[in-house]
Amino acid sequence: GAGVSQSPRYKVAKRGQDVALRCDPISGHVSLFWYQQALGQGPEFLTYFQNEAQLDKSGLPSDRFFAERPEGSVSTLKIQRTQQEDSAVYLCASSWARGRLPPEKLFFGSGTQLSVL
Amino acid sequence: AQKITQTQPGMFVQEKEAVTLDCTYDTSDQSYGLFWYKQPSSGEMIFLIYQGSYDEQNATEGRYSLNFQKARKSANLVISASQLGDSAMYFCAMREGGNNFNKFYFGSGTKLNVKP
Numbered sequence: 001g002a003g004v005s006q007s008p009r010y011k012v013a014k015r016g017q018d019v020a021l022r023c024d025p026i027s028g029h030v031s032l033f034w035y036q037q038a039l040g041q042g043p044e045f046l047t048y049f050q051n052e053a054q055l056d057k058s059g060l061p062s063d064r065f066f067a068e069r070p071e072g073s074v075s076t077l078k079i080q081r082t083q084q085e086d087s088a089v090y091l092c093a094s095s096w097a098r099g100r101l102p103p104e105k106l107f108f109g110s111g112t113q114l115s116v117l
Numbered sequence: 118a119q120k121i122t123q124t125q126p127g128m129f130v131q132e133k134e135a136v137t138l139d140c141t142y143d144t145s146d147q148s149y150g151l152f153w154y155k156q157p158s159s160g161e162m163i164f165l166i167y168q169g170s171y172d173e174q175n176a177t178e179g180r181y182s183l184n185f186q187k188a189r190k191s192a193n194l195v196i197s198a199s200q201l202g203d204s205a206m207y208f209c210a211m212r213e214g215g216n217n218f219n220k221f222y223f224g225s226g227t228k229l230n231v232k233p
Binding site for chain 1: 152163221224
């Protein structure tokens with residue numbers, strides 16, 4: 001596709017349920033990022049992949065959060081035993097750059113809005 | 118300390134007028150990039166404009182310009198000739214060039230309302 005695609009667009013989960021959020025980045029983009037955006041706030045970094053390698057997962061809030069990108073394209077963010085505080089919009093972004101400079105802009109998907117009841 | 122500070126939670130502007138959205142940043146890196154994104158109610162973050170720390174001229178993209186004042190660490194977004202479709206959340210973001218190059222730091226955003 002032309003842009004970053006995320007699914008589902010909305011997800012309602014009962015507390016304690018596991019969820020899986022999918023991101024399909026722009027074809028050929030090396031870098032993939034997951035961000036969490038709480039209501040009324042700016043996005044906050046969760047994790048970063050370069051191809052299939054997860055190079056930074058320092059933003060994952062707990063060990064209930066797990067992300068993978070096994071073939072270097074599609075990525076899945078999994079949240080186990082969801083809690084109410086996990087309710088947020090989860091944004092995926094990608095960029096072509098593998099290098100550090102110049103700072104490269106990100107292309108974002110529309111996000112998955114997760115509501116945990 | 119906050120990496121990106123946006124002090125205007127909400128702004129109103131009359132259609133066809135110009136508006137400035139404030140952004141200050143904090144970094145000790147010499148090389149960094151500053152970005153502005155627009156987020157309409159649909160949720161997608163739309164890239165607007167980019168300013169590199171070594172760029173001597175202020176960036177411009179159509180009706181958007183970035184007022185970059187390096188010594189004051191500010192990167193304000195100026196939207197000229199506002200349109201109704203400009204109503205959205207606007208986020209200032211920074212990407213550093215050092216070991217944190219993979220992180221974008223976002224501000225808390227400014228909600229812009231354009232009045233007809």
